[in-house]
Amino acid sequence: MTFGEQPAYLRVASDLxxxxxxxxxxxxxRLPSQARIREEYGVSDTVALEARKVLMAEGLVEGRSGSGTYVRERPVPRRIARSGYRPPAGANPFRQEQAAEGARGTWESSSEQEPASASVAGRLGVAPGDRVMRTRYVFRDSGEPAMLSTSWEPLSITGRTPVMLPEEGPLGGCGVVERMGAIDVVVDNVVEEVGARPGLAEELLTLGGVPGHVVMVIQRTYYASGRAVETADVVVPADRFRLAYHLPVR
Known part of the structure; x- marks a missing residue:
């Protein structure tokens, strides 16, 4: 193979x-069988197998037990709008996560106290092991799982207050800004970092993906006068959604 020439398995995968x-x-x-790929492209069984693995990792094909490998339906990506503007008072969690007007999805949630891990503690500016309230969400759009979210709030701020549980009490489901305002904590800044990684097995099981699928992860943290009051990881399937940011110009 000369400099710049692709390996055989990548050339086969590229043509398929x-x-x-x-x-x-x-x-x-049905994707051509390994034997058919070997004959058509004049390659070895190993090359044919590696080419199929590439297409599987890209999410273009899927294996069906006892049947073979088939081309997957390619979803048309939908937009998830993110906004620098605060959501309106009383916005539900789905509306908070997707700033697009008309977002009317449903969600499931569960909350539990736990000691902050080192990474969560670093994001919240608390000591590892400090108690936090962890809340997990599954958001659905028209019944389809659209995103996952796990949030953490320091109980040093919300503990023994009416907003300790994000989805219960008089302000349950109202969103971070309004809930914190109810206990005289004024949220004035939010930071989001967006990255991508292969989805974890449990994430893809919930979101309907296959092993190897990539997810976008929004790491979001709300601040009040420089103090972190909530941090969250929002997980979105990269093949089905696109993030669109609408930011105010100051």
């Missing part, structure tokens, strides 16, 4: 990918 993208191999079509 092109056929999938241009419709020559439409969704639900």
């Amino acid at each position: 990918r092109r056929k999938i993208v241009n419709g020559s191999l439409p969704p639900h079509t």
Whole structure:
């Protein structure tokens, strides 16, 4: 192989990918067998197998037990709007996470006290082991799992107050800004960092992905006068959604 030349398995995967993208191999079509790939491209069984693995890792094909490998339906990505503007008072958690007007999704949640891990403690500016309230969410759009969120709030701020449980009490489900305001904590800043990584097995099981699928992770932290009052990881399937940010110009 000369400098700059692709390995054989990538050349095979590239040609099969092109056929999938241009419709020559439409969704639900069975991918050529390993033997067929070997004969058509003049490659070894090992190269044919590695090419199929590449397409699987990219989420273009999926294996069906006892049947073979098939081209997956390619979802049309939908937009999840993020905004620098505060959500309106009383906004529900789904509306808070997706700033688009008309976001009317449903969600499930559960809260539990736990000691802060080293990473969570660092984000909240508390000591590892300090008590925090962890809340996990599954957000659904038209019944389809759209995103996951895990948030942590220091109980040194919310403990023994009416807003200790984010989804219960008089302000349950109202969002961080309004809930904190009710205990005289004025949220004045929010920071979001967006990254991507392979989805964890339990995340993909909930979101409906397959092993190897990439997720976007929004690491969000709310601040009041420089003090972190809530931090969260929001997980979104990268193949089904796009993040769109609307930020105010000052």
